[in-house]
Amino acid sequence: MAQRPTNLARRAGLGLIAPALALVIAAALSSLLLVSTGDDVGGFWTTLTTKPENRNIVNILNYGLVLYLSGIAAAIGFRMNLFNIGVEGQYRIGAFVAAVVAGEAWLPGKANIVLAVLAAMVAAGLWAGIAGLLRVTRGVSEVISTIMLNAIAGLLVGYFVQKVGVSTGVSRSTKAIPEESWVGGIKLFDGVPTQLFGLALLAPVVGVVYYVVLNKTRFGFNLRASGASETAAVASGVDVKRMIIVSMVFSGVIAGLIGMPTLFGSAHNYGSSFQTGIGFAGIAVALLGRNHPIGIAFAALVFSFLQDRAGLLNILAGISPEIVAVTQGIIVLAVVIAYEIVRRYRANLERAHVAQQVEEVRA
Amino acid sequence: MAAGVDAGKATESVRVVGITKRFPGVVANHDVSFAVTAGTIHAIVGENGAGKSTLMKILYGVQKPDEGQIEVNGKPVTLSTPADAIAQGIGMVFQHFQLADNLTVTENIVLGAEKLHGIGAAARAEILRISQAYGFGLDPDELVESLGVGERQRVEILKVLYRGARIIILDEPTAVLVPQEVDALFANLRELKAQGNTLLFISHKLDEVRAVADAITVIRRGTTVDTVTPASVTSRQLAELMVGSELPSPSTEESTVTDRVLLQLRDIEVLDAAGRPELSGIDLTLHAGEVLGIAGVEGNGQTELVEAIIGMRKASRGTVTLGAEDITTWSTGRRRELGIGVIPEDRHRHGLLLDSPLWENRILGHQTRPPSVRGPWIDRSGARADAARIIAEYDVRTPGIDTSARALSGGNQQKFIVGREMSGDPQLLIAAHPTRGVDVGAQAAIWDHIRAARRDGLAVLLISADLDELIGLSDSIKVILRGRFVGDFDPHTVTPEQLGSAMTGAGSD
Numbered sequence: 001m002a003q004r005p006t007n008l009a010r011r012a013g014l015g016l017i018a019p020a021l022a023l024v025i026a027a028a029l030s031s032l033l034l035v036s037t038g039d040d041v042g043g044f045w046t047t048l049t050t051k052p053e054n055r056n057i058v059n060i061l062n063y064g065l066v067l068y069l070s071g072i073a074a075a076i077g078f079r080m081n082l083f084n085i086g087v088e089g090q091y092r093i094g095a096f097v098a099a100v101v102a103g104e105a106w107l108p109g110k111a112n113i114v115l116a117v118l119a120a121m122v123a124a125g126l127w128a129g130i131a132g133l134l135r136v137t138r139g140v141s142e143v144i145s146t147i148m149l150n151a152i153a154g155l156l157v158g159y160f161v162q163k164v165g166v167s168t169g170v171s172r173s174t175k176a177i178p179e180e181s182w183v184g185g186i187k188l189f190d191g192v193p194t195q196l197f198g199l200a201l202l203a204p205v206v207g208v209v210y211y212v213v214l215n216k217t218r219f220g221f222n223l224r225a226s227g228a229s230e231t232a233a234v235a236s237g238v239d240v241k242r243m244i245i246v247s248m249v250f251s252g253v254i255a256g257l258i259g260m261p262t263l264f265g266s267a268h269n270y271g272s273s274f275q276t277g278i279g280f281a282g283i284a285v286a287l288l289g290r291n292h293p294i295g296i297a298f299a300a301l302v303f304s305f306l307q308d309r310a311g312l313l314n315i316l317a318g319i320s321p322e323i324v325a326v327t328q329g330i331i332v333l334a335v336v337i338a339y340e341i342v343r344r345y346r347a348n349l350e351r352a353h354v355a356q357q358v359e360e361v362r363a
Numbered sequence: 364m365a366a367g368v369d370a371g372k373a374t375e376s377v378r379v380v381g382i383t384k385r386f387p388g389v390v391a392n393h394d395v396s397f398a399v400t401a402g403t404i405h406a407i408v409g410e411n412g413a414g415k416s417t418l419m420k421i422l423y424g425v426q427k428p429d430e431g432q433i434e435v436n437g438k439p440v441t442l443s444t445p446a447d448a449i450a451q452g453i454g455m456v457f458q459h460f461q462l463a464d465n466l467t468v469t470e471n472i473v474l475g476a477e478k479l480h481g482i483g484a485a486a487r488a489e490i491l492r493i494s495q496a497y498g499f500g501l502d503p504d505e506l507v508e509s510l511g512v513g514e515r516q517r518v519e520i521l522k523v524l525y526r527g528a529r530i531i532i533l534d535e536p537t538a539v540l541v542p543q544e545v546d547a548l549f550a551n552l553r554e555l556k557a558q559g560n561t562l563l564f565i566s567h568k569l570d571e572v573r574a575v576a577d578a579i580t581v582i583r584r585g586t587t588v589d590t591v592t593p594a595s596v597t598s599r600q601l602a603e604l605m606v607g608s609e610l611p612s613p614s615t616e617e618s619t620v621t622d623r624v625l626l627q628l629r630d631i632e633v634l635d636a637a638g639r640p641e642l643s644g645i646d647l648t649l650h651a652g653e654v655l656g657i658a659g660v661e662g663n664g665q666t667e668l669v670e671a672i673i674g675m676r677k678a679s680r681g682t683v684t685l686g687a688e689d690i691t692t693w694s695t696g697r698r699r700e701l702g703i704g705v706i707p708e709d710r711h712r713h714g715l716l717l718d719s720p721l722w723e724n725r726i727l728g729h730q731t732r733p734p735s736v737r738g739p740w741i742d743r744s745g746a747r748a749d750a751a752r753i754i755a756e757y758d759v760r761t762p763g764i765d766t767s768a769r770a771l772s773g774g775n776q777q778k779f780i781v782g783r784e785m786s787g788d789p790q791l792l793i794a795a796h797p798t799r800g801v802d803v804g805a806q807a808a809i810w811d812h813i814r815a816a817r818r819d820g821l822a823v824l825l826i827s828a829d830l831d832e833l834i835g836l837s838d839s840i841k842v843i844l845r846g847r848f849v850g851d852f853d854p855h856t857v858t859p860e861q862l863g864s865a866m867t868g869a870g871s872d
Contacts, residue, residue: 239696
């Protein structure tokens with residue numbers, strides 16, 4: 001097994017080529033687009049390549065960690081071949097429920113936080129479970145049902161905010177969380193008022209749990225087997241219907257955490273200004289990160305970085321910040337294509353390698 | 364007997380010479396040669412996996428052969444895409460209909476061929492003309508969703524005629540039809556023939572083939588064995604050509620059959636989605652140390668039988684008992700834990716995670732048992748060590764346990780599955796076509812393992828279409844036909860004629 005290390009190195013190398021290729025393609029196409037619209041390409045790149053201010057680094061980390069949670073939520077579904085497009089709706093349900101529970105403050109101080117976070121997980125998990133149940137009992141594609149559930153979640157939450165919320169002057173939102181139940185920030189740089197959300201630390205914890213459960217447990221094996229080949233999983237005794245419901249619920253449970261860092265760290269209530277779109281971004285992040293806990297972290301940071309720079313583009317180079325959304329979109333498209341090319345190349349390479357080794361044994 | 368091949372060239376619609384097609388690790392077709400006389404119905408018969416589908420894909424331009432030539436109407440042609448085949452007047456009617464339910468007959472037919480007669484009255488008139496010419500009796504304006512299976516098939520045939528096909532390939536056209544519809548189809552085929560079309564008819568139902576074909580080419584293990592006329596052979600002889608008649612002497616090993624009953628099926632009935640019985644009245648008793656062979660032409664209930672035993676399909680009636688346990692209502696997982704090993708019929712769909720490394724494939728089907736798991740945790744080192752043991756003991760040719768299953772050849776994949784299913788002390792081994800698509804060396808090894816399992820006191824249910832295999836390994840043989848057992852045979856005394864008759868329902872002649 002002398003060639004094993006080089007083999008491993010080659011595998012790892014191939015794994016990195018795809019995302020690198022995707023980023024290069026996205027950079028090239030975005031530049032081309034800017035040239036064709038007569039925008040300042042130089043300014044675009046200067047803005048993107050300048051080291052962010054300390055304040056911006058904190059923002060990038062905050063948003064990146066939230067995106068990470070969203071990416072993991074989507075990745076759980078993907079590993080099972082379930083396209084949970086509903087992370088967005090699940091996260092809004094979760095954030096709303098947590099805001100109400102925390103706002104009511106039935107428990108004092110830190111216990112209130114724990115209760116609210118658990119409530120968010122349960123609510124979002126159940127909401128995602130609806131799609132799993134529909135898929136298993138009625139054969140409804142989870143793509144369709146989660147998209148619809150997103151719309152319903154948005155309207156439902158909006159309705160209840162009006163119903164149970166309090167007026168904040170300009171609009172309505174849930175009751176503010178009492179200050180004793182806020183989660184303080186973590187100071188990263190001296191003299192910078194922006195701090196890292198305390199609950200953003202949930203992200204690395206979730207990442208580790210995701211990795212361990214998926215790769216080290218029987219449940220994770222069954223989940224991956226069901227995703228890799230449903231027929232083989234059924235024949236091997238996995239109850240795939242149960243797995244569909246369970247993994248949908250787990251995906252939702254993690255989605256329920258997405259809103260927590262912001263809710264307890266800065267917003268302190270849930271209203272119409274609560275950030276949206278994180279659930280959809282999570283799908284892209286999971287794709288770019290290949291559903292791998294480290295890959296998703298990298299992808300979340302890339303997306304978060306681009307998002308942060310978008311505002312500056314307008315100010316410094318006079319470029320519409322929407323170009324960043326275009327770039328993110330191209331990255332996702334390019335990455336899907338690049339992964340498929342690399343996957344095929346790798347499969348052929350391995351097959352040739354096996355054939356050659358077997359020939360040597362025979363000779 | 365090779366009359367068709369030597370007939371005059373001018374009257375040949377299709378001539379295939381020396382076609383070979385390789386896939387990594389497998390030769391799907393090698394040296395396939397036959398000729399189809401113009402204006403005849405020519406049948407291609409062979410077991411599933413014999414290479415019929417690959418051959419048809421080559422003729423329809425879906426796949427390119429590695430070697431060999433195709434001549435259409437006397438001229439060599441290269442068929443790179445289905446469009447090339449259609450341009451040569453070759454049309455294909457697939458087994459699984461490719462129709463849009465919510466469109467009318469006319470809309471379905473013109474879809475993709477709008478340039479021929481437009482999409483309006485001219486197209487409708489042409490469809491009506493073809494339908495009347497061949498007695499199809501189709502209403503161009505009817506929605507496809509309101510048509511029966513037989514009518515849908517006629518729409519498919521009309522589709523290829525509309526596109527100008529004069530050579531029509533039909534892939535197992537009777538598989539989806541009830542007997543009356545089969546008769547109607549055959550009447551249509553004869554009418555098509557009478558008007559000068561050439562038909563290539565693929566099937567493994569020998570009585571049907573003999574009823575309708577003018578010439579029959581037999582394919583076995585990827586190559587053409589012979590071309591015969593229906594008048595010159597019996598169904599039995601045809602069955603022998605299909606599955607091979609070189610019979611080895613039945614196993615001379617001493618019987619190890621005990622009187623301990625391991626598996627018992629009583630009056631099992633399995634229904635398909637439409638409520639038609641796929642298995643009915645199945646009774647079966649299998650003892651420890653016994654190999655019970657199930658013979659039958661493919662598609663007569665073998666798959667359903669396996670799935671009923673391992674719990675992938677629920678029996679609508681009857682009981683399944685393993686040892687002392689009534690497992691009728693048990694899940695697949697529980698049944699496998701009790702000690703059922705399965706070598707599945709379709710190893711890619713049911714036996715392997717193709718893109719996972721071998722050591723993870725060792726866990727598949729054994730998710731609740733050591734050495735691959737410890738409680739709720741995957742025992743990585745245990746699974747890896749045991750995968751290495753299987754590779755060594757079962758002579759799986761692979762660079763190592765980190766190689767993905769997909770990279771291995773069919774025979775090595777199968778040896779790995781056999782090794783895995785023999786792990787964890789099974790009481791019952793179900794082996795469905797265990798040597799299909801594997802090379803000769805692996806075949807002998809797998810046979811040895813099945814014999815060893817029998818010696819160790821396992822009960823083995825062997826399902827095969829290969830008579831050599833069944834007679835060489837079994838202690839007793841049951842024949843399955845249309846979802847029922849129709850005969851019991853002793854492999855020491857049975858003749859291939861007897862088995863062939865029972866398998867094809869040809870009666871006792």
